[in-house]
Every structure is written in C-alpha cells, then in structure tokens.
Amino acid sequence: MGSKLTLGRAINTGLRQAMEADPKVLVMGEDVGKLGGVFRVTDGLQKDFGADRVIDTPLAESGIVGTAIGLALRGYRPVCEIQFDGFFFPAANQTFSQLAKIRRRSAGVLSVPVVIRIPYGGGIGAVEHHSESPEAYFTHTAGLRVVTAATPEDAYWAIQQAVASDDPVIFLEPKRRYYEKAEVDTDATLSAAPPLDAARVARPGSDATIVAYGPMVKTALQAAEADTERDIEVIDLRSLAPIDYDTVADSVRRTGRLVVVHEAPLTNGVGGEISARVTEECFYHLEAPVMRVCGFDTPYPQSRLEEYYLPDLDRILDGIDRAFAY
Amino acid sequence: MADTAKPKGGGTAKSSGGRRQNRKNDSPDLADESPKDLLDHYRRMLLVRRFEERTGQAYTQARIGGYCHLNLGEEATVIGLTSVLDERDYLFTNYREHGYAIAKGMSPRGVMAELYGRTTGVSRGWGGSMHMFDTETRLLGGYGIVGGQLPLATGAALAVTYRGGDEVVMCQMGDGTTNIGAWHESLNIASLWNLPIVYVVVNNFTGMGTTVEMASAEPDLYKRGSAFRIEGHRVDGRDVLAVRDAASGLVERARSEQRPFLLEAYSYRMKGHSVVDPAKYRTKEQAEEARDKANDPVAIFEERLLNAGVLTEDTKKEISDAVREEVADAADFAENSPHPDVSTLFDYTYATPVANESKRMPSEPVFAE
Ligand SMILES: Cc1ncc(C[n+]2csc(CCOP(=O)(O)OP(=O)(O)O)c2C)c(N)n1
Numbered sequence: 001m002g003s004k005l006t007l008g009r010a011i012n013t014g015l016r017q018a019m020e021a022d023p024k025v026l027v028m029g030e031d032v033g034k035l036g037g038v039f040r041v042t043d044g045l046q047k048d049f050g051a052d053r054v055i056d057t058p059l060a061e062s063g064i065v066g067t068a069i070g071l072a073l074r075g076y077r078p079v080c081e082i083q084f085d086g087f088f089f090p091a092a093n094q095t096f097s098q099l100a101k102i103r104r105r106s107a108g109v110l111s112v113p114v115v116i117r118i119p120y121g122g123g124i125g126a127v128e129h130h131s132e133s134p135e136a137y138f139t140h141t142a143g144l145r146v147v148t149a150a151t152p153e154d155a156y157w158a159i160q161q162a163v164a165s166d167d168p169v170i171f172l173e174p175k176r177r178y179y180e181k182a183e184v185d186t187d188a189t190l191s192a193a194p195p196l197d198a199a200r201v202a203r204p205g206s207d208a209t210i211v212a213y214g215p216m217v218k219t220a221l222q223a224a225e226a227d228t229e230r231d232i233e234v235i236d237l238r239s240l241a242p243i244d245y246d247t248v249a250d251s252v253r254r255t256g257r258l259v260v261v262h263e264a265p266l267t268n269g270v271g272g273e274i275s276a277r278v279t280e281e282c283f284y285h286l287e288a289p290v291m292r293v294c295g296f297d298t299p300y301p302q303s304r305l306e307e308y309y310l311p312d313l314d315r316i317l318d319g320i321d322r323a324f325a326y
Numbered sequence: 327m328a329d330t331a332k333p334k335g336g337g338t339a340k341s342s343g344g345r346r347q348n349r350k351n352d353s354p355d356l357a358d359e360s361p362k363d364l365l366d367h368y369r370r371m372l373l374v375r376r377f378e379e380r381t382g383q384a385y386t387q388a389r390i391g392g393y394c395h396l397n398l399g400e401e402a403t404v405i406g407l408t409s410v411l412d413e414r415d416y417l418f419t420n421y422r423e424h425g426y427a428i429a430k431g432m433s434p435r436g437v438m439a440e441l442y443g444r445t446t447g448v449s450r451g452w453g454g455s456m457h458m459f460d461t462e463t464r465l466l467g468g469y470g471i472v473g474g475q476l477p478l479a480t481g482a483a484l485a486v487t488y489r490g491g492d493e494v495v496m497c498q499m500g501d502g503t504t505n506i507g508a509w510h511e512s513l514n515i516a517s518l519w520n521l522p523i524v525y526v527v528v529n530n531f532t533g534m535g536t537t538v539e540m541a542s543a544e545p546d547l548y549k550r551g552s553a554f555r556i557e558g559h560r561v562d563g564r565d566v567l568a569v570r571d572a573a574s575g576l577v578e579r580a581r582s583e584q585r586p587f588l589l590e591a592y593s594y595r596m597k598g599h600s601v602v603d604p605a606k607y608r609t610k611e612q613a614e615e616a617r618d619k620a621n622d623p624v625a626i627f628e629e630r631l632l633n634a635g636v637l638t639e640d641t642k643k644e645i646s647d648a649v650r651e652e653v654a655d656a657a658d659f660a661e662n663s664p665h666p667d668v669s670t671l672f673d674y675t676y677a678t679p680v681a682n683e684s685k686r687m688p689s690e691p692v693f694a695e
Contacts, residue, residue: 035535035607058505058541059472059533086471090506127392127454129470297682298675302443302451303391304665 002185008041008178010152011117013186014159015042015079019049022077025163028055028064029081038083039119039178061091065116069098072112077163084175085120086129092137099168100143111166115159121215121263122295122310123176125303132300133214133264138170139241139273146241147196148172150217152182154200154238157193165196172240174215199244201251205233208257208323211248211274213237216261216311223316232320240270248274249281256287257323261311266294288326293319354567356634364636367409367566368627369645371401374425375624376653377434381424381441384657385601390441394455397425399596399616402623403528404429406569406591410577411496416464416486418479419498421456422528423468426498431463434656444663451666452674472533473508475499476525480512483521487584494580495523496573502533504550505541516586517554523586524576525551528563530595535607551588563591564623594621 005013019025027042027049033056036043046054057064061082068078082088088095095116102112122131138146145167149155155173162169194200199211203221207230212220217236224232233251237243252258258278260271275290293311301309356364378396385394397404400422408429411417419426427437432448440447441455448460456470466482469475479497486493503509504527516523527547531538538545548558561572569591576587594616598605605613619625631637672682 030533031535031607038534056536056540059502059536060505060507062507063505089471090473090508125391127456127470130393296671296685298672301671302454302666304443304451305668305671308668308671 002183002187004181005152005156005184005186006179006181007149007152007155007174008039010156010184011041011149011159011173012043012045013184014156015045015163016048017186017190018077018079018160018163019045019053021160022163024075025077025079026053026055026071027079027081028057028068030057030059030064030083032056032081037081039175041117041119041173041178042081061087061089062094065091065094065099065114068114069094069102069112072114073102073110077113077115079115079117079163082116082118084130085118085132085134088116088118088134091116095138095144095168095170096141100141103167104143112168113163113166115162115165115169115171117159117171117173119175119178120172121174121176122300122306123215125306127302128300131306133262133295135170135172135240135262135264136269139270143168144241145169145196145239146172147239148174148214149238150174150177150202150212150214150236152180153184154236156184156186157190158196158238160190161193161196164190169196172214176215177218180218197239197242197244199238199247200236201233201247202236203232203234205231205255207231207255208259208320209233209235209248209251209255210259210261210316210320211235211237212261213240213270214263216263219312220261220316223313223320226313227317227320230320230324237270243270243274243277245277245281248278252278252282253285256285257320258286259291259293259316259319259323261293261316261319263295263310265297266292267297269294288323291319291323353562353565354571356630356636359567361636364631365641365645367405367570368631368637369649370405370409370429371566371624371627372645372649373434373652374401374404374428376649377428377438377656378424380653380657381438382597382601384438384441384660389661390455391443392454392456393421394441394601395422395599396597396601397422399594399621399623400528400530400563401425402566402627403526403563403569403591403593406563406566407496407498407526407573409570410574411494414464414491414493415577416466416479416482416493416495417498418466418475418482418495419468420472420475420500420503421468421470422500423458423465423498424455427458427460427465427468430460430465432458432460432465434652435659438656438660439663442660442663443665444660445666446659446663473499473503473506476503476508476512477515479523479525480516480521483516483523483586484519486522487520492581493522494577495521496526496577497523498526498528500533501527501529501531501538501547502536502541503527504547513551513554513556513586513588517551517556520585522580522584524573524580525556525586525588526573527588527590529590529592531592532595532599534599534603535605548588548590551586556586556588558588558590560590560592563593564621564626566623566627593623594618596622
C-alpha cells in the first residue's frame with residue numbers, strides 16, 4: 001500500500017524501517033531526540049526507540065562524527081545528523097582523515113558504515129552556512145559515497161540503502177524540497193529498489209540531456225516542460241560518488257547535447273567532472289560542448305540575491321539555448 | 327570598583343546552572359550609584375528590548391531574511407558587559423548579537439538596515455542578522471558558526487600583546503558553545519600565552535533544545551576554565567549592575583595582569599532559539615520560568631529604580647517614548663533603504679579582482695565574442 005509522504009517524512013519513515021530491521025542502527029546529533037531535529041526529520045524516533053538509540057549529543061560536530069566512527073568500528077551503524085550544510089566543517093577532520101580512509105588503511109579489515117545526513121542547498125531565504133552545497137568537497141575524497149535524493153520515493157529507499165551500506169555515506173537532503181509530497185510504496189521490499197548508485201531517467205527525451213540532482217531535479221524538469229520546441233531528457237543523477245556514467249553516456253549518445261545543472265559553485269564542481277568524462281566517452285556524439293548551469297563562484301549571497309545566484313528556469317533554458325546555438 | 331574576585335551577583339550559585347535561584351540581595355546598593363548612569367543603563371536595556379521586539383515582528387512579516395536570534399531576556403548581560411568596555415576594547419560575539427552591536431556603539435539604524443539586508447546596513451547588507459562587523463566601534467563580528475568567534479577573538483588578543491597595546495578582548499558565547507572543540511583550544515592558548523581576553527558565557531540554560539545538564543559534564547560552566555588555570559566567576563545575568571561589576575573587575579584585571587578570565591552570566595532566553603522556533607521542547611515549568619517577570623532583567627531593574635525613586639512614572643514614560651521613537655526610526659530607515667543591486671553579486675569576494683568564469687547571466691548574448 002502506498003501513502004503520500006513529504007520528502008522529510010519519507011526519510012523519517014525510512015530511518016524507522018532501518019532501525020526496526022537492525023538493532024545496531026543508531027541515530028545521533030544535536031537535538032535529534034526530544035526536538036526531532038531542526039527539520040523534524042527524526043521526529044518521534046527517540047520516543048519509539050529510546051534515548052540509547054536516538055542520542056541527543058552535545059554541540060560538537062567533530063565529537064559526533066568521531067564517536068560515530070568508533071561505534072562503527074565496533075559493529076554499530078550510526079546515522080549522524082548535521083543540522084545544516086555549513087555546520088559540517090568542524091567534523092571535516094574526522095570525515096576526511098578517518099572515515100574515508102579506515103577501510104583502505106586496514107586493507108579492508110575494518111568497515112565504518114557511518115551515514116552523515118546533511119540538509120543542504122539554498123532556496124529557503126537563509127544565508128551562508130544555511131544554504132550551501134558542499135558536495136564537491138566530499139566527492140573529491142575517495143572512500144566516501146555521496147548521494148542525494150530528489151523525491152520522497154527515492155529518499156525513502158536511499159536512506160535505508162545508505163544505512164545498509166558498508167561504506168560511509170554522505171547523505172545530502174535537499175532542504176527546500178523537504179515538504180514536497182508524493183506517493184511512496186512503503187510495502188515494497190528494499191531489494192526491489194534501484195541500487196543506491198544508479199542514475200534515473202526522470203524524463204525521457206531525444207534532443208538534449210539535462211543532468212541534475214537533489215533540489216535541481218525539479219527545476220530541470222520544469223525547464224524541460226517549458227521548452228516547447230525541443231524534447232529534453234532529464235537525468236536525476238542520485239549518486240554523486242560514484243557517478244553512474246553508463247546512464248549519462250547512453251543518453252548523451254542519443255541526444256548529442258548535455259547541460260549539467262547544480263546549485264554548487266561552478267568551478268571545480270561535479271559538473272566540471274561530468275563534462276570532462278562525457279567529453280572523453282562521447283566525443284564523437286557531441287554536437288556542442290557540455291554546458292554547465294551552476295551557482296556562481298562567490299560565497300552564498302544574502303537572501304534577496306539568492307534568486308539570481310541559484311539556477312532557475314531561465315538560466316537552464318539559456319544553457320540549453322547555448323547547447324543548440326553552437 | 328567592586329572586588330570581582332568574589333563577584334557580588336551570585337558567585338556561589340548551585341550546580342543547576344543557577345536555575346530557579348532567586349536574585350541575590352547583594353547587588354550593588356543604588357544609593358552608591360549615580361542616578362544618571364542608572365537611568366542610562368535602564369534606557370539602553372529598554373532600547374535592546376524594544377529593538378529586538380521590533381526585529382521579531384519584522385522577521386515574522388518577512389522583512390528580514392535568514393535566521394534571526396534575539397537578545398530578549400539577556401538585556402542585562404548585553405548592557406552590563408558592554409558598559410565596562412572602553413572604546414578601544416574589542417568585542418567578538420555569537421549570532422545573538424543585535425543588542426551587542428547597538429551597545430558597542432553602532433547606530434540602531436545601521437543594525438536594523440543590516441537585518442533588512444539593505445545597503446545602508448553596518449555590513450552593507452552582506453552580513454545579515456548573524457554577521458555584524460564594525461571596525462570603528464570594534465565589534466569584530468557576530469559569528470553564525472557556533473564557536474567560530476573563539477579562536478578568532480583569541481588571535482585578536484594575541485595581536486594586542488604583539489602590538490604592545492593595552493586593549494582587552496571580550497569574547498561572548500552561549501552555554502552550548504563550551505562543548506565544541508574550539509572552546510578547549512582557545513582557552514588553552516589564551517592561558518598558555520597570557521592573553522588579555524575575557525571569555526563570557528551567557529548561560530541561558532539551553533543551546534537550542536539541549537539543556538546544560540544534558541550536554542556538559544561540568545554544568546558549573548564558570549569552573550570549566552580551571553583545566554587551563556583560567557579563573558572563572560559566575561554572576562546573575564538578570565542583574566545589570568552585578569554583571570557590570572563582575573565584568574569590570576575581570577576586564578581591568580585582564581588589562582593589568584595580561585591574562586585571560588572567564589565569566590558566566592545566567593539568565594533566561596525568553597523566546598525560542600530563533601524567531602521561528604516555538605520552543606516546544608520546553609516543559610511547562612521551563613516555559614513559565616522563562617516568561618516569569620521575576621526573571622525578566624528589564625522588569626527587575628525597572629522595579630528597583632522605581633522603588634528607589636530613581637525612576638518616576640514620568641521619566642519612565644519619557645524614556646519609553648524616546649526608545650520607541652528611536653526603534654521606529656531605525657525600522658523606517660531600514661524599510662526605505664535600497665536593496666543591494668544584482669550587479670554587486672560578485673563584489674567583495676577577492677581583494678584584487680579575479681576572472682570569474684561563472685559570472686554569466688541569462689540576459690547576456692548566447693555567445694559573447
Ligand atoms: C558548528 C555549529 N553547529 C551547530 C549550529 C546550529 N546552532 C546554532 S545556535 C545553536 C545552539 C547554541 O547554543 P548556545 O551556545 O547555548 O547559545 P544560545 O543560542 O543559547 O545563545 C546551534 C546548535 C551552528 N550554528 N554551528
């Protein structure tokens with residue numbers, strides 16, 4: 001039976017499933033228990049699973065992620081919540097120096113199945129620290145899986161797969177889409193869900209491809225709808241590390257044109273990597289250079305100017321125009 | 327000057343972090359005070375109160391973007407602390423800093439315009455609620471990242487010793503902040519290198535929804551300097567004169583003895599963590615305590631002044647009217663100030679301009695020559 005869930009609620013329900021399925025799954029973070037988290041994503045979990053499994057921690061991101069690593073070394077599966085993108089950085093040392101490297105360092109003997117959940121991205125009228133898109137910092141670090149979810153359905157399955165993964169997973173939640181509602185089939189089985197690292201064709205098309213992820217998938221779909229002259233395919237990347245290049249390359253070979261869209265700043269972003277890779281794999285199929293429509297290379301702006309900073313319909317359509325004008 | 331080695335305002339508080347204690351009777355005697363100074367403290371506390379109420383209103387009406395944390399309930403700490411700083415002294419704070427910005431000397435107009443994100447704001451609209459800066463009045467920042475201000479304030483104190491000045495740095499933070507790594511690193515460095523800095527922990531008993539007892543292994547926060555041999559004191563943060571005396575003693579000692587001190591001031595956060603927080607995690611009892619007139623620093627001081635005859639109903643009204651007008655003027659000023667233009671989106675990112683390949687706007691021609 002399906003039920004209509006918001007994206008936030010879908011993650012909550014997915015976490016609940018994961019906790020029921022495996023008693024070693026723990027949730028920890030600032031105000032995740034009694035308060036249910038800043039965005040209420042862990043709402044009710046402490047009440048149902050107890051304060052030993054849903055842990056209100058002191059204000060100490062380094063301590064949260066570090067102790068989660070220690071728990072994981074001894075068989076637990078901690079899910080850490082960082083309140084906002086910009087508050088991750090005190091935990092960077094633990095994440096980049098330990099979490100990402102312990103498997104390799106121990107020649108595969110040790111697993112650190114930690115999930116770090118981070119509400120990320122802009123569009124909520126907030127400012128720096130509360131609106132940033134830090135994915136490239138993570139994708140540049142081997143050993144970390146980095147995933148996003150664009151829909152409630154995806155979020156519901158992806159959080160369970162992230163918890164089940166033996167690799168550390170950075171789980172990026174598009175905070176401005178937390179309240180979007182959709183049908184989720186909560187009775188289906190986890191094994192039937194598409195793999196965590198598979199991209200998804202969100203809208204088939206034949207003239208050009210847009211690759212987007214997280215909060216930008218919806219915007220990309222709107223742009224594709226708005227383009228009445230051309231038939232645009234939209235790919236929801238879902239996993240940013242590793243990237244499902246097969247799905248992307250297959251699409252580009254059919255359409256010959258690619259526009260990559262993300263909120264994160266343009267330079268050295270995920271879009272640059274995709275552009276390079278697609279150029280290598282699909283050079284003879286490309287009708288135009290790969291276009292990137294991204295956030296600008298500035299700190300996240302004050303709220304009044306964020307509408308200019310964030311890729312929107314106009315900017316995505318402009319990117320498509322450029323791909324056709326070449 | 328008070329002997330702040332034993333602060334008058336409650337240095338003996340119990341380990342509950344001072345919760346549910348009654349105000350100590352050993353606050354300075356009003357008879358020893360200049361009525362002019364007393365009224366000035368009162369006026370300034372009331373200004374912070376009304377300014378923050380107006381800010382909350384403007385935020386609710388979507389005139390202010392971002393997140394917004396108010397000083398409501400902490401007016402005695404704001405005014406008591408800043409009243410002992412010289413113009414040359416530096417102040418670093420967390421994001422709950424609107425009151426501090428005004429008290430350190432920024433105009434309410436500039437602060438309100440900053441909250442509104444307008445170009446006439448103290449940071450031209452680019453800092454917002456959490457990031458007020460002013461080199462002239464020496465507020466070197468509100469900081470939105472918890473603990474962000476601590477190492478920076480410590481570095482500013484190191485700069486004072488290198489430059490051979492006699493300024494003092496004051497570094498304000500909340501109770502929850504004493505649990506983040508930056509706290510330990512900063513206090514150790516400050517003590518090791520004998521830096522003239524006073525760390526002030528504003529203990530409002532909660533960091534968001536987390537109580538001090540839930541988060542701190544040593545809930546007597548003023549004792550937490552002892553691991554670094556930093557002398558710590560606690561004061562009733564609802565009593566502006568007690569805060570003033572405690573802070574003034576420590577600031578002067580930091581100046582003359584060239585070493586760091588720690589002051590904990592406790593009082594209630596009257597509202598939620600930020601304007602949008604309904605604070606549902608509070609028990610009924612906690613919510614009542616936070617709203618209780620007996621814990622309201624402005625009401626406490628007002629009543630004392632009225633009882634002592636320093637404040638009359640007439641002067642009270644006069645002050646109240648003047649403060650309201652000042653706040654209304656600040657809001658009008660902000661309201662009528664311009665938003666930053668899109669063309670400034672790329673400004674202030676580098677000292678010397680760099681090529682910014684990302685700059686393209688949709689209105690530009692598809693392929694620029
Ligand atoms: C590194 C970091 N983690 C989390 C946050 C989110 N956050 C903002 S304020 C706050 C509580 C801080 O409590 P406290 O230090 O007691 O100060 P108060 O807000 O009570 O004045 C939290 C968790 C943040 N801003 N920065």
